[in-house]
Amino acid sequence: MNRIKGWMSYFLIFFFTVLIIPVACSNSQPEMGEWGYKGEIGPENWGELKEDFALCETGLQQSPINIDTEALTPKPQIEFSYDYTPLRVINLGHTVQVEYEPGSTIKVDNKQYELKQFHFHSPSEHQLNGKSYPMEVHLVHQSSDGELAVIGIFMEEGTKNRFISSIWPHVPKETRENPVSGVAINASALPPQEQVYFNYTGSLTTPPCSEGVNWIVFEKPIEVSDEQIEYFRSHYNVNARPVQPLNERQVI
Ligand SMILES: [Zn+2]
Structure with missing residues (x-):
């Protein structure tokens, strides 16, 4: 019995030191204030701020891009299966993010995400x-x-967007997470009715700018009111990376 206990504790020590600790340490999520959209920590310097961010400067498949709508070929429809999720809003300091519970998917070219x-x-x-x-x-x-x-869905100035109205009041003023009790949202309200989209291989548009991202950008914008745009801008004035060169890539 004692022998089993001994083995158990060896196993537990091994598990924590060899497996758990490196996983926790390898989480290289950029910290607040490490990068931004202005001055010395702005997009033109991202590649030099940290070793992990090198792709921001050297990558040849970066996002965002300018999309030229001439000579494009049709693509099959995207199958949306979005479900309701309890509202969890995070003010990340550089954007508002809404977390989604597992179970909502899309199907693109027979692949599920x-x-x-x-x-x-x-x-x-x-x-x-x-x-x-x-x-x-x-x-x-x-x-x-x-x-x-x-x-990616463009948002233009127009009528008030009800989906956005259900999120904006819950954006925390400081950089933190806000789990909102009793409110559920469904992102199926976001995509425009008309499914014309552009598809290209790009990157994350924020450090570490990792590549191999399957980008789907809708042609038709959705509408949000002037006040809703102003509300976002009062939190985050400019949080867009400049467009990147297309290089050898094709937009479908
Ligand atoms: Zn983004």
């Missing part, structure tokens, strides 16, 4: 024929093999 979170940028990061919009929402998905698919 699960919705993890969505967040916002102002002005839009992608451009359409050289034109940017007041805002852009990014719905971030991940497949079971770890590939990221991000849906």
Whole structure:
């Protein structure tokens, strides 16, 4: 019996030191204030701020990009299976992020991706024929093999958006998380009716700018009111990376 206990404690010590500690330490999530959108920590210097951020400067498949709508070929529809999730809003300091519970998915080219979170940028990061919009929402998905698919939707000034109205009042003033009790949201309210989209391989638009991201950018914008845009801008004045060179890539 004592022998078993002995083995157990050896196993536990091994488990914590060899398995748990390195996992915790390898989490290289950038910390607040490490990068930003202005001055010395702005987008043109991201690549030099940290070794992990090198791709921001050397990568050849970076996002966002300007999308030229000439000579594009049709793509099959995206199958959305979004479900309700309890509202959890995080003020990350550089954007508002809404976390999604597991179980909501999209299917693109027969591959399934699960919705993890969505967040916002102002002005839009992608451009359409050289034109940017007041805002852009990014719905971030991940497949079971770890590939990221991000849906980008432009937001233009127009009528008040009810979905956004259900989120903005819960954005915490300071950098922290706000689990909102008794409110559930469904991101299926976000995509525009008309499913014309552009597809290209790009990157995260924030450090560490990791590549291999399957980007889906909708052509048609959705509407938000002037006040809703101003509300976001009062929290985050400019949080958009400038457009990056297309290099050898093709937009479908
Ligand atoms: Zn984004």
